[in-house]
Amino acid sequence: MLDVPIRTRPSSALVLALGTFAVGTDAFVVAGFLPEMAASLHVSEAAAGQSTTVFAAAYAIGSPVLATLTARLPRRRLLVGALIVLGLANVGSALAPSLPILIATRVLAALGAAAYTPNAGAVAASLVRPESRARALAVVVGGLTIATALGVPLGNVAAQWLGWRSALGLVAGLSGVVAAGVFAIMPRLPGGPQVPLRSRLAVLRHPAVVRVLPLTVLGMAAAYTAYAYSVPALEGVGVSAIGLMLFLYGAGAVAGNLLSGYATDRWGARRVLAIGYVLMALTMGILAWLAASDVAIPVAVGVLMVGWGASSWCQTPPQQHRLISAAPGEAALLVSLNSSAIYAGIGLGTVLGGMTLTWEVSWMYGTAALLAAAALAVTLRKPR
Template identity: 75%
Template sequence: MANIPITPIARERIAPRGLASTLVLALGTFAVGTDAFVVAGFLPAMAASLRVSEATAGQSLTVFAAAYAVASPVLATLTARLPRRALLVGALLVLGVANAGSALAPDYPVLIATRVLAALGAAAFTPNAGAVASSLVAPAQRARALAVVVGGLTVATALGVPLGNLAGRALDWRSALALVAALCGVCAAGVFAIMPVLPGNPRVPLRDRLAMLRRPGVLAVLPLTVLGMGAAYTVYAYSVPVLGAVGVAPPGVTAMLFLYGAGAVAGNLASGAATDRWGSVRVLACGYAVMAVGLAALALAVATGTSSPVLTGVLMAAWGASSWCQTPAQQHRLIAAAPGETALVVGLNASAIYLGIGLGTVFGGLVLPAGTGVAAGAGAVLAVLALSYLGLTRRHA
């Protein structure tokens, strides 16, 4: 997540408000994260309702991710001078309207259009939430404030998809998206009520943001984010049919998705400490190895008809942990490659994450007609390629 700096003059106008004031921003990032990934929880039902294949329905996640990746640096440039409260409230309202539109979509093209609109709202909100949070607290609490806001995204990873699956079964997929829209409205009202009026920031030209891509270290490291997230998300959007293929009954799907989310939270938290102790290359190598073995084991279970809830649960947790252990380590490498441009390289990494998610979902959709086991195996192959690329670029740690 790119942290756009609040100017010193703006900081002087803000009385420190404590970490509690950042919780509403964390709720906003939770809404953004839930919106980004909730579709995977009710994909089969949505596909049936819109009369498209599951592979086609999964591309709605691709469209969201690709639009976010492209729009994030562009919107950061275009909205730099807007007052922060107005920008954040407006972004959440756009996200809410987009989700309401998705819930009411009569056909697939309308759904895709509303997913693009949702991505624009998410891309405008997420990078600015961290910067604003750091400005609302005393200097000694800024790191914790950022952790609170990022925690909203992490919790969404753990809860968004299983809650979407649960809501989709208890109600329907349209009601689940309507609930996300309502959550966005609540968050917008909370931000408007709690946040002070903050001025905008100096404008950083788009060409300056993208100039980081010309740095050899950044150019070598950043593609691994795309490749690694592509491997992790090749079958993520299709996790419900994959679980069905290994014998998990519908009531057990939600529990398995919770295990994935718990693994994601644990992997993200452990990665930061492990990177400080053992270095980013070792952490990433371990993550990609676990991802390759876990996805290959899922593919083998589908191929052999193996049905073991315990084994499947372990594999789901390992998949989640290996997927989300990448981000802290990759950010560490990028910051080392461009230590004076932390905000810009972290922003580029966020775009690369969503680009990888989008490309991985496209790849998964292309191979899904050959079977869920083949799709999981394809993800394992990409994880091996990520491990190989890491070996080639390890000197840039």
């Protein structure tokens, strides 16, 4: 555990959130220009969407491995290096002439993200009092949710005005700027002991951990079945103001993440998760009905987008809080494993979304609603 209280270094907390904003922008920005990217690379939208799947899979696998390999590195050096890798990978993605090269650079970007995000979360969670832990996690995750509010809509606008390659170039520049900020402002924080991966993963035998991680996968799969293909998904419900709708999703995501941190500290994780999954199932179900009935109600879709974003990103603070409460001494690893589970869920959701996109948009939303209902059932099941 680190011993430099983050509450005595307010600027450090802000920098951690700015770093997750850069990572989140990279992870989510593709959804804003997926059709343009697919056309440029001469592939289908479903095929281009698999770049998100590959990113998610590389993150999920790489996160615990990198946590082991980089355990002894000073935290500032690790975070700066991860952001530099992320920036260089986005330069490669912006210049990619074909889908295979794009996918290779997305794998590299995922490794940079996997090295950054869990360590940023672990630093925040380890250095505050237990009763404030969920709120600290919400601040760090807030960078990701703000990225959904700003990164995806701005990516959509940048792709329309500058092209999708320039949009990825802007993400690369953002990563470099934040890396410089982390280096300048973050305090010197030591690394931890070198623990073999096999020993680290022993925590997976903990009953509470076994209950939490599969729920993270299921919940994020529900959230991302349609979101990875948000442009065609929104066109399927008669919406033309795609950028505005993506911004409303992001606004809901920011509100849901921040409110869930406070609510978890006050009322408990299971209650917050249950409310979130009920909202997600209802939102996806109504969108499925709108798509199937070919009814266009833009105002209603806007309201649903806020609920979709809030229910998607209210999951992470309570889930991380449950994990860290189960094994406080393994906070860094548990945040890393939960990040892996998040991206495994994103990858699963993207695969399911690509499959259902070839049928009907209503099937895509309907699949997401069923997954959200399954997550609710898992949440409400009483532990033995």
